[in-house]
Amino acid sequence: MSDRPDIRQGTCPQCGHEEVIEAVQSEFAHGNFGVPMCVTYDERWVLSGQNPQHGHGPLSLYVCRRCGFCQWYARSPETIPISEGHRTRLIKGGQSGAEAEPSQE
Ligand SMILES: [Zn+2]
Numbered sequence: 001m002s003d004r005p006d007i008r009q010g011t012c013p014q015c016g017h018e019e020v021i022e023a024v025q026s027e028f029a030h031g032n033f034g035v036p037m038c039v040t041y042d043e044r045w046v047l048s049g050q051n052p053q054h055g056h057g058p059l060s061l062y063v064c065r066r067c068g069f070c071q072w073y074a075r076s077p078e079t080i081p082i083s084e085g086h087r088t089r090l091i092k093g094g095q096s097g098a099e100a101e102p103s104q105e
Contacts, residue, residue: 021063
C-alpha cells in the first residue's frame, strides 16, 4: 500500500486538495456521440487497424481542482487483453536481467 492518497477517493496526491474532477473520456472522431476512450481495442475483422466499438479498459481522467494534477485510470484492468493485435504487452516488475526482456520468437 502507498501512503499517497488515491486521487479516485477525492484527494489530490500532489497537493492534498480535496476536490477532484472525474471525467470519462470519449473519442469524437466516430460519430456524434463518440465512443469511450480505452486502453486498447479489438482488431477489425476485414479492415486493418482496430475497432473503436470493441474497446477494453475505458479510461477516466482525474483532475485536481486546485493544482490541475491529472491521473488516468482504466476500468477493469484485469480484463484488458494482452496480444500483438491489441498492441499491448505485459511488463512484470520484480524480475531482473534476461527474464525481464520481452520474449522473441
Ligand atoms: Zn492538487
